Amino acid sequence: MLSNLALLLASGTLAIACDELPIASWSYDGPPPFQYQTASWDPKVFHKLGGFSPWFPSTGVYGVPGYPGQVPDGCSVDQVQVYMRHAEREASGGTARGIAALVKKLANSTFQSSDPNIQYLQTWNYSYPAEYLSPLGYSDATAAGVAFQHAYSPLLGASFYFNNTGPKIPIRSTDQERVNATANAFAAGMMGFNYSAFSNWLVTPDSSTTFNSTLASNNCPAVNTIDSTANGIFNSYFQPLVRDRLAPLMPGFNLTTNDVGSLMNACPFDSFNRLSPSPICSIFTPEEWLGYNYAYDLNQFDNAGYGGPIGTAWGVGWVAEMIARLNDSAVIPVGSVNTTLDSNPATFPLNSSVYLDFTHDTSLESSLTAMGLFKADYNGNVTLDQIDPNRAWQSALISPMGGRLFVERLQCQSTGNQSTYPFVRMLLNSAVVPLYTLTECNHSWGANQGLCELPLFLESQTFALNGANFSNCYNNYTNVPL
Ligand SMILES: *[C@@H]1O[C@H](CO)[C@@H](O)[C@H](O)[C@H]1NC(C)=O
Ligand SMILES: *[C@@H]1O[C@H](CO)[C@@H](O)[C@H](O)[C@H]1NC(C)=O
Ligand SMILES: *[C@@H]1O[C@H](CO)[C@@H](O)[C@H](O)[C@H]1NC(C)=O
Ligand SMILES: *[C@@H]1O[C@H](CO)[C@@H](O)[C@H](O)[C@H]1NC(C)=O
Ligand SMILES: *[C@@H]1O[C@H](CO)[C@@H](O)[C@H](O)[C@H]1NC(C)=O
Ligand SMILES: *[C@@H]1O[C@H](CO)[C@@H](O)[C@H](O)[C@H]1NC(C)=O
Ligand SMILES: *[C@@H]1O[C@H](CO)[C@@H](O)[C@H](O)[C@H]1NC(C)=O
Ligand SMILES: *[C@@H]1O[C@H](CO)[C@@H](O)[C@H](O)[C@H]1NC(C)=O
Ligand SMILES: *[C@@H]1O[C@H](CO)[C@@H](O)[C@H](O)[C@H]1NC(C)=O
Numbered sequence: 001m002l003s004n005l006a007l008l009l010a011s012g013t014l015a016i017a018c019d020e021l022p023i024a025s026w027s028y029d030g031p032p033p034f035q036y037q038t039a040s041w042d043p044k045v046f047h048k049l050g051g052f053s054p055w056f057p058s059t060g061v062y063g064v065p066g067y068p069g070q071v072p073d074g075c076s077v078d079q080v081q082v083y084m085r086h087a088e089r090e091a092s093g094g095t096a097r098g099i100a101a102l103v104k105k106l107a108n109s110t111f112q113s114s115d116p117n118i119q120y121l122q123t124w125n126y127s128y129p130a131e132y133l134s135p136l137g138y139s140d141a142t143a144a145g146v147a148f149q150h151a152y153s154p155l156l157g158a159s160f161y162f163n164n165t166g167p168k169i170p171i172r173s174t175d176q177e178r179v180n181a182t183a184n185a186f187a188a189g190m191m192g193f194n195y196s197a198f199s200n201w202l203v204t205p206d207s208s209t210t211f212n213s214t215l216a217s218n219n220c221p222a223v224n225t226i227d228s229t230a231n232g233i234f235n236s237y238f239q240p241l242v243r244d245r246l247a248p249l250m251p252g253f254n255l256t257t258n259d260v261g262s263l264m265n266a267c268p269f270d271s272f273n274r275l276s277p278s279p280i281c282s283i284f285t286p287e288e289w290l291g292y293n294y295a296y297d298l299n300q301f302d303n304a305g306y307g308g309p310i311g312t313a314w315g316v317g318w319v320a321e322m323i324a325r326l327n328d329s330a331v332i333p334v335g336s337v338n339t340t341l342d343s344n345p346a347t348f349p350l351n352s353s354v355y356l357d358f359t360h361d362t363s364l365e366s367s368l369t370a371m372g373l374f375k376a377d378y379n380g381n382v383t384l385d386q387i388d389p390n391r392a393w394q395s396a397l398i399s400p401m402g403g404r405l406f407v408e409r410l411q412c413q414s415t416g417n418q419s420t421y422p423f424v425r426m427l428l429n430s431a432v433v434p435l436y437t438l439t440e441c442n443h444s445w446g447a448n449q450g451l452c453e454l455p456l457f458l459e460s461q462t463f464a465l466n467g468a469n470f471s472n473c474y475n476n477y478t479n480v481p482l
């Protein structure tokens with residue numbers, strides 16, 4: 001249950017262990033034991049499924065160059081906040097309905113294909129319940145908890161693991177099955193199966209439009225008026241290209257662009273359930289997956305990124321809470337903050353060294369947008385060869401299934417001086433977030449290692465602390481092109 005380190009810490013050999021274990025060189029949130037990114041999972045495809053991508057540690061454009069997750073010399077972490085999207089789930093909403101309709105249509109047809117991957121569709125059935133956390137999701141979330149414990153257990157101390165008398169970890173989750181199941185699996189991975197004895201839970205409504213929640217994104221009425229035109233423009237170019245290539249390979253089946261969309265959506269979900277890559281994924285070319293990934297991004301970019309009027313609004317409440325914990329000060333009430341919950345230490349404590357929050361992709365993406373990170377500008381009127389593979393704002397990198405942001409407060413010692421100063425550093429899916437892209441943080445000591453002095457970070461968050469255009473949530477954007 002607990003890793004060797006926890007057992008060592010618990011067994012009273014702590015002093016010796018700390019001297020001998022290379023704690024500073026551990027990679028925070030390193031590859032978890034259940035990671036399924038094995039040779040049989042082709043990362044070329046599975047890293048390009050937008051927010052339907054299975055979790056993988058990000059690299060490249062999201063990492064500070066040359067600095068993987070180790071704590072910089074002279075610094076130690078004294079607080080960490082986790083904001084984690086639920087792990088791999090079943091298809092939901094319109095995606096699930098589209099796949100179900102396609103299965104029916106395929107079953108009602110007697111086409112024969114010479115393509116071995118398409119032949120899979122001749123007998124394919126898919127009848128999983130929508131929305132739930134999948135078995136893969138359980139193991140991903142548990143592995144994430146194990147990796148977290150491995151990285152941050154020095155923060156908790158021996159008594160935390162040895163008996164139940166230590167401070168309890170505050171965990172916030174929602175009443176939606178996939179979110180709460182992720183929270184429970186993570187907690188079990190981190191603390192072992194007696195985790196309820198080690199934690200205090202606050203579970204709030206997920207899908208209420210009237211209950212202010214910073215873990216769910218239903219407090220912005222304008223969303224019902226927004227439709228991503230960029231996504232529509234791109235798909236009206238992209239999906240016919242794919243249909244025209246595949247239709248001749250499926251003689252006797254009237255393949256539509258809707259079917260193409262549903263078939264591409266089926267790749268991740270069929271794979272999650274098979275616990276191995278679905279042959280459906282191999283029906284499409286790598287270039288087609290680039291297009292799929294881009295279409296997904298356009299939709300989320302207009303919704304929770306820089307492309308639309310409410311991209312900063314959904315997630316700003318959580319940013320205000322994150323700042324309150326970093327700064328040990330009252331929550332500035334913006335966005336979807338619930339002031340009743342956040343002014344009560346029983347429901348919003350400020351004295352813990354670890355905080356665990358479980359959420360959705362839109363909230364996670366929007367919080368990063370509200371902070372001003374991963375700024376970008378794209379549109380839907382591009383051809384496949386014009387898509388920038390290194391674009392700054394990508395759902396697959398920000399919030400794949402199980403996407404996770406770790407916000408660390410560090411104390412760093414200045415050279416030749418015993419004083420320590422507070423810093424902020426963030427890891428998103430294991431990659432150090434380039435906080436230096438925020439003007440104020442660019443001036444910080446350690447900026448090139450992803451560090452930002454806490455006072456400079458707070459200065460950089462003026463827009464968020466003023467509400468990040470939350471008032472846009474009360475406008476009507478019907479027929480406004482995005
Ligand atoms: C099944 O096929 C028949 C004959 O082609 C058609 O009339 C019917 O609408 C189809 N049903 C579905 C669910 O596609
Ligand atoms: C798929 O499987 C489900 C559950 O076993 C069954 O109810 C359904 O009829 C099957 N659908 C097709 C198209 O075979
Ligand atoms: C349990 O934890 C408390 C508080 O840290 C500590 O004082 C005590 O020694 C621990 N009990 C045992 C049996 O280790
Ligand atoms: C969520 O999980 C917590 C901790 O196990 C549990 O106490 C609570 O009842 C669960 N809530 C829902 C709605 O499932
Ligand atoms: C689990 O926690 C409970 C409540 O604190 C405690 O009584 C029990 O001994 C613990 N069980 C184990 C196996 O640690
Ligand atoms: C805020 O939280 C309290 C306590 O759970 C709840 O009673 C109240 O309805 C919530 N208010 C809003 C506006 O969400
Ligand atoms: C193929 O599907 C399209 C869209 O549903 C429909 O308009 C068209 O009539 C169908 N063609 C045939 C040959 O069934
Ligand atoms: C941070 O804390 C200080 C001291 O309590 C307070 O004066 C300041 O307003 C806080 N800043 C923010 C952004 O909450
Ligand atoms: C809930 O959020 C709205 C919108 O920001 C705000 O006006 C209201 O005061 C909040 N209610 C509570 C209890 O925090």
Ligand SMILES: *[C@@H]1O[C@H](CO)[C@@H](O)[C@H](O)[C@H]1NC(C)=O
Pocket residue numbers: 166167168345349351352353
């Ligand atoms: C934080 O304060 C609460 C009571 O206000 C207490 O129960 C809890 O143990 C404290 N946590 C820490 C880490 O000190």
Ligand SMILES: *[C@@H]1O[C@H](CO)[C@@H](O)[C@H](O)[C@H]1NC(C)=O
Pocket residue numbers: 233381
């Ligand atoms: C897309 O771009 C082309 C050339 O850049 C332009 O002619 C066309 O009007 C644009 N279409 C839309 C829908 O914006």
Ligand SMILES: *[C@@H]1O[C@H](CO)[C@@H](O)[C@H](O)[C@H]1NC(C)=O
Pocket residue numbers: 224225476477478
């Ligand atoms: C937004 O405006 C459109 C007309 O432009 C109207 O049909 C729709 O009901 C309005 N939606 C809301 C939520 O007010």
